[in-house]
Amino acid sequence: MTDQGWLLLVYRIPSEPTRLRATVWRRLKGLGAIYLQSAAAALPASPAAERALRKLQHEIVGMSGTAVLMSCDVLVGEQDVRAAFLAARDDEYQEIVDKCQDFHGQLEKEYVANHFTFAELEENEEDLTKLRNWFGKVTDRDVFGASGRKATEAALRTCEEALEKYAARVYTEEAETR
The missing domain is CATH 1.20.58 (Methane Monooxygenase Hydroxylase; Chain G, domain 1)
Structure with a gap:
């Protein structure tokens, strides 16, 4: 069990080429992230998860996209x-x-x-x-x-x-x- 909160990556990627979106999706899936909604993925907070998401955030920016990585607690709906x-x-x-x-x-x-x-x-x-x-x-x-x-x-x-x-x-x- 972990009660360290969550890391939330909110991003936007250009619609073309579509391989960029697929790349980000595969990386997030590989990390075990869940999507809270389109382009908003969460992982339980840990140093390893933070490093991986920081790296992905940097890659998204390199794809001419935008990305924000947040550390947060779920106020309502944690379950x-x-x-x-x-x-x-x-x-x-x-x-x-x-x-x-x-x-x-x-x-x-x-x-x-x-x-x-x-x-x-x-x-x-x-x-x-x-x-x-x-x-x-x-x-x-x-x-x-x-x-x-x-x-x-x-x-x-x-x-x-x-x-x-x-x-x-x-x-x-x-x-x-x-």
Whole structure:
């Protein structure tokens, strides 16, 4: 939990080229910011969030836009803002759970196709590493403890277990071909 207030970035970007707006949106999404309304995004206050938003504010000005970064407390509606932030984290956690299901599907394809090679194992290990890293980024910005975290941890554990089972099969197949 954090009670350090919020950082609010209010900005305006020229309508053309549209890639500038998309760039800012992607950066804010990557930070875990929520939109309170169009071109007004909020993050729980922290030194890291402030640095990132100051950098983004500078980039927006470099795009011929305007941006103001404010530190504030929510006078009315704190519960709604916090709920929106939690919902955004839960959405991210659900995306990871969905990708875990895809991971299981990919391993199943390996079994069906009888692909038990070190190259396939390495590829699947890389995919699991990406999922773990993504989870780490989401948990870093999950300062209020969204409910989806536990289900995501469980989904990642099942991926790890499935990969271990697949790895054992790869090692068995490799030993038999020698």
